[in-house]
Amino acid sequence: MAKGPDTATRARRLLALLPLLKRGETIAIAELAAAVGCSPAEAAADLAALTMCGVPPFTPVDMIELDIQGDHVTVYIDPPGLDRPLRLTVAEARALGAALDAAGYAADSALRQALASVSGGGASAAELERTVRAGAAPGGLASLYATLAMAADEHEKARITYLTGSSGRLSERVVHPWALVNRSGTWYLVAFCEGVGEERVFRLDRMRSAERLGVTFPPPASVPLAVIPRPDELPVAEVVFAPDASLAEARTWPGATLETRPDGSTLVRVGYQTVSWIARRTAARLGEAEVTEPAEVREAVHALAAALLAERR
Amino acid sequence: MADATERLVNLALYLASTPAPVTALECRMAGLGYPERQDDAAFLRMFERDKDALRAAGLVIEVVTSEEAEAYRVDAAATFARPVDLEPGDLAALRAVASAFADDPGFPFRDDLALALGKLGSAGHAGPLATSELSAIEPDVQGPLARTIAEAVQTHKSLTFGYTNAHGEEKLHAVDPYGVFFREGVWYLTGRDRDADAVRTYAITRMRDLEVNASRPHTPDFERPGDFDVRAQERLPFQYGGRAVSAQVRFEPDVAWRAERLTRGQGTLETLGDGSVLWTVEAANLTALASWIVGEGPALHAVGPPELLEALVSGLKRVVAAHG
Incomplete structure (x- = not known):
């Protein structure tokens, strides 16, 4: 059996539920569960526990009177004394700050300043900013993130300007934003691209701009959330790293396998979507890495390095 | 009862x-x-x-x-909090990050985040579809440990843990935790190692048997230096190593908009007359900076110092020779 939350944590959840219970309202338990981050079954158990709570002298009118019927609850009395939302605790302010870090909201953004105004004592927003960082999305991402989140939420088409990694060119596209996906700290947009008539994955840090178009699109029946292709669906390049080369970046290549060879060098096998991607990654090692297979990637690495050298002349 | x-x-x-x-x-x-x-x-x-x-x-x-x-x-x-009016875009963004991190064990603060949104009245509406996998490396271990460390940072309580360094050497450490941060799938602790009497950074993935000093829980064990800022740990790959020198990189006008994204608050940005952006930044490893410029290209150019240009040219010549 899964271990439940400790007493204090569950009490926090019960106290968070109280301000949501308005006399005379019938509320979906799933909605309350979503509001406090638990399952509907846990919320139902919490509500049942709340019916046992109240204030002295604990006569029937002093108790929290709820009627739980199926997946809804009807509220008959406002919770005494705790009928308004509490200020954010330090832990909650820290959680919000960390999450918004990850979406590119700087500490001095209007949103974070507004949230700081409802935080309780114990730690200032500035102190939390100096001690906890949970993502540090690239600067300038917040407005993009907000636009795409709103478009995805309201099933509204968006026009994006996107830097294609393979060509290095900006392209303008009309997309149906389906989902925002975070992988290892990088945000991606999964969307249907009208220009190509297929789903596409876009890195937010390569998106120059996004605007909502005020036109809705039909929600898809399902959304594929695998933003990184399966390695077995891709052609494979073999890249040999010198014995003293840093392998830190190669270890982050999606699906890469590393094999140490007798001479101390490391053979990295990695699937690639575009030749230009693996060519640039290899050229960036500045001689520490050499593509051995396939020939078209070797040629691309050579061509890229030669072109960059030509720029220097 | x-x-x-x-x-x-x-x-x-x-x-x-x-x-x-x-x-x-x-x-x-x-x-x-x-x-x-x-x-x-x-x-x-x-x-x-x-x-x-x-x-x-x-x-x-x-x-x-x-x-x-x-x-x-x-x-x-x-x-009690007074109501907060959030812009629709900000509200959608909040719901998206909360939705993404709600089921990601690698996000240490997901329970706190859910309760925070409940207090803001932002829940009850699912928000846009969003998911997250911050870390593919033991997220079930990293998330709770990072939460524990963040709490110790907040309460100024010391930590002890076993640690295996990059050379495979294992040692017990006693550390006053100053900050916790995340980078590319891994959570890190920065704090003062009591034995070394120096500020060090530790990958949570390399820790074991983490313990928070349980004695006198309401009494701080240490003072954090007033000028400590965990953001200083968010250096770029070429900013680790030896003595730092000032280097300059130019973004062509077509990619000038990327400068703010890629530089992550490091150094200074200056827009030039032709629309390109000149970035001046401290670099401790010029070869690593040359590598970074090629990797983040196209349309980024090394400007100086001469040693940076030399590192770039000699490195590219090695690439050409190896693939010729």
Whole structure:
């Protein structure tokens, strides 16, 4: 059996539920569960526990009177004394700050300043900013993130300007934003691209701009959330790293396998979507890495390095 | 007898609704759920723990001291939040990040985040579809450990843990935790190593048997230096190593918009007359900076110092030779 939350944590959840219970309202338990981050079954158990709570002298009118019927609850009395939302605790302010870090909201953004105004004592927003960082999305991402989140939420088409990694060119596209996906700290947009008539994955840090178009699109029946292709669906390049080369970046290549060879060098096998991607990654090692297979990637690495050298002349 | 959770809720309701402050004894006798056959000392310990739990939930408990006893009630002004009006885009963004991190064990603060959104009245609407996998490396281990460390940072409590360094050497460390941060799938702790008397950074993935000093939980074990800022740890790959020198990189006009994204607050940006952006940044490893320029291209150019250009050209020549 899964271990439940400790007493204090569950009490926090019960106290968070109280301000949501308005006399005379019938509320979906799933909605309350979503509001406090638990399952509907846990919320139902919490509500049942709340019916046992109240204030002295604990006569029937002093108790929290709820009627739980199926997946809804009807509220008959406002919770005494705790009928308004509490200020954010330090832990909650820290959680919000960390999450918004990850979406590119700087500490001095209007949103974070507004949230700081409802935080309780114990730690200032500035102190939390100096001690906890949970993502540090690239600067300038917040407005993009907000636009795409709103478009995805309201099933509204968006026009994006996107830097294609393979060509290095900006392209303008009309997309149906389906989902925002975070992988290892990088945000991606999964969307249907009208220009190509297929789903596409876009890195937010390569998106120059996004605007909502005020036109809705039909929600898809399902959304594929695998933003990184399966390695077995891709052609494979073999890249040999010198014995003293840093392998830190190669270890982050999606699906890469590393094999140490007798001479101390490391053979990295990695699937690639575009030749230009693996060519640039290899050229960036500045001689520490050499593509051995396939020939078209070797040629691309050579061509890229030669072109960059030509720029220097 | 009420269970412990019900007792805590009863106490919260009592302290929030009482017209006048109430003493511990009054709380004990009010039928909130304190065990009847409990000695005084045990009751007082339980009552203190309960007040701490309510404070952790966000209640600010006012203490009124008189000659006879201390009395308590909720400080309404300090406890309750006033409504916050959020812009629709900000609200959608909040819901998206909350939705993404809700099921990601690698995000250490997901329970706190859910409760925070509940307080903001932002929940109850699922928001856009969003998911997250911050880390593919032991997210179930990293997330809770990072949460524990963040709490120790906040409460200034020291840590001990076993650590295996990059050379495979294992050692026990005692550390005063100053900050916690995340980078590319891994959570890190930065703090003062008590034996080395130096500020060090540790990957949480390399820790084992983490323990927080449990003695005197309300007493800080250390003072964090006033100028400590965990953001200083968010260096770019070429900023680690030896002595730093000033380097310059130019972004062509077509990619000038990428400068803010890629530079992550490091160095200074200057827009030139032709629309390109000149970035001046401290670099401790010029070969690594040359590598970074090629990797983040196209349309980024090394400007100086000469050693950077030399590192770039000689490196590219090696690439050409190897692939010719």
